[in-house]
Amino acid sequence: MEPILVVLAFATLSAFMAPIGVLPLRTRQAVPSAWIGWANSLAAGFMLGTAYLLAEIALIGHPVRAAVGGLLGIGYAYLSHLASGVEDVDLNRLEDVDPLYGYRILFVGGLHGAMEGLAIGLAMLESLPFGILVALALAVHNIPEAAILGSVLRSAGLGVSRTAGLAVAANVGQVLFAVVAFAVVPAIPGLLPWALGFAAGGLSYLVLSELLPQAYERAGPVSIGLVTSVATGFVVLLGGLAG
Secondary structure: OOHHHHHHHHHHHHHOOHHHHHHHHHOOOOOOHHHHHHHHHHHHHHHHHHHHHHHHHHHOOOHHHHHHHHHHHHHHHHHHHHHHOOOOOOOOOOOOOOHHHHHHHHHHHHHHHHHHHHHHHHHHHHOHHHHHHHHHHHHHHHHHHHHHHHHHHHHOOOOHHHHHHHHHHOOHHHHHHHHHHHHHHHHOOOHHHHHHHHHHHHHHHHHHHHHHHHHHHHOOHHHHHHHHHHHHHHHHHHHHHHO
16 A cells, blocks of 8 residues: 555544544543543643654654744744634533633634644654554544534534534644645655644644643543543653654
8 A cells, every 4th residue: 555545544543533422422421520531631641652652763863843833833833723714612611601612612622633733744754553553543632522523512412423523623724635645745954853743742742732721621630631641651651662
């Protein structure tokens, strides 16, 4: 199979894992509060592990480019939230929401998906086994993220089928950016360490500024720290085996 088709296949698989997180909503309007916290921490752990692996590769031989790329990624994540008006969205606010709030959550998911797609495409450039690992880690991460999104949309009155479809739609950018990164970055000499740092910085910012703070609001710090640490370590361990 052509490498770019491998990228497309696994990025698509990652996006289509999201509806699994919506399945519990067939029998309930929203998942329990503590589950939301653990879901956020699990997603944070997988994302943080991915960011670490990308940063580790970027820093080899090009520490300055990787560091500047990381700062640019942080700036992108911050400014894109600020410019789009979603910097104040609370992913823990699941009750008594209107449809507009639900679609703002959907937009937040789209912003995340774009950064995650970039990470998949860049990891595939390093090696296909490593890229597949990153895609699978982010696929698992998409499940708890979709559970949170689904709870908000269900509270806003959407049906389960439409909620599942929107959970996939939030990750369409993941597929697009994975393919574009894989195809475009090699064509521009010297861009790879910048791009790897950019993805690592953006993912880290999302974890530290959004996922973990909101996880702590829903569950105790010990359990959140434990879930996040184990998930991060698991991804890093698999990354070492894949490398």
